Amino acid sequence: MKTPRTVLKIDENNPGSEIAAETAAAMAASSIVFRLSDRPYARRLLNKAKLLFQFARTHKGTYDGECPFYCSFSGYNDELLWAAAWLYKATRKSMYLTYIREEAISAAVTEFSWDLKYAGAQILLSEVK
Template sequence: MNVTRPVYKINTTHPGSDLAGETAAALAIASIIFETEDLDYSDILLKHAEELFDFAYNCRGNYSESVPKAAKYYKSWSGYTDELVWSAVWLYTATYNDSYLQKAELLYENLKKNVSEFSWDEKTIGATVVLAQTTGKEVYVNKSIEFCNHMVYNQERTQGGLIWIQAWGSLSYAINIGEYFVCHYKLDSRINAQDYVKFAASQINYALGDGGQSYVVGFGENPPVRPHHAAASCPDLTEKCDWDDFNNDGPNPSILWGALVGGPDKDDKFLDDRSDFKSNEVSINYNAAFQSTLAALNSYKN
């Protein structure tokens, strides 16, 4: 790429509690994973997670206000409190330091809202279930069950069976919910585990093409061949790549094996068009939950 690629940062005068909190949570989770494999590396991850959380907690603000150009693509619509709770409860899980749990619970009291998604921007329900698992308190358990039951039994679906949250990257939102269910179906005895796992599997199967249209590149029936992805749209590196390649009606020269695209519209309609980044884009946040849900379902099966 020969276009300008500027680098931006957050700091004490240009805060980003959502961005720093999200990163702190990721590092805390990774420290737990590596604790039994590489303790030194786990300690490094945890050290930086705690530093980032302190920055996020003490210097508050939305990153997309500090970096206005980011708002064009990934604006922090939900604010930063959900990421602070999310990071605090994961740091408690990694350290068992009560101060993190206290912060998480106090911050949670400010999340007085009903949410209909679990996503890159909205962590409230994720934080709720981790608090439920960590504390066992009815307030968190009940809210988690209420959310899950609404999604399984009452949330709108397309005629083909896709749970409908929103049009932009429709599959990612549905599979995020599926991941949430299949990972936490043991939360409480009141949960109908079979219904929850069945729901998660239905969303995965929809993506894999049970309805005659696969949304996974290189897999299943009629998979996307023109996903919105710059590198895959280009010929081999020895050849020129320009807008003619983007506008080419043919399939992408490179196959992004296993990549999930955004998904169909509310009527289960999908156009395999490279220029349609609303439904045919390939992104990290679309694919992370897709892969982890597959792993969770496989674990449940076995």
């Protein structure tokens, strides 16, 4: 593959909410997978997921200004909701449901892709009782 693999950094001055939230979602989901077989690792994943979600919420912004290739067109709100849904599933803490209720969109989105996570969050949340 000849595509350059540019490394970009996100931080307080260069936000990337979609990257941080997507990583938080993956880590929260992974913590569920490892919960029974490797509790310390699962706990570490979940703690990092919480920190990344908090970072994404606190330093909202898209990394598109730095993005040379495959930039997000949907923004970062869908990734934040996706992360909150996985964090709720992993922790059952109401703060994540509260975030989802406050930030949810009313549109019906049926597409799920690398750039659009609303439908995935809706499916995860359909399990909430």
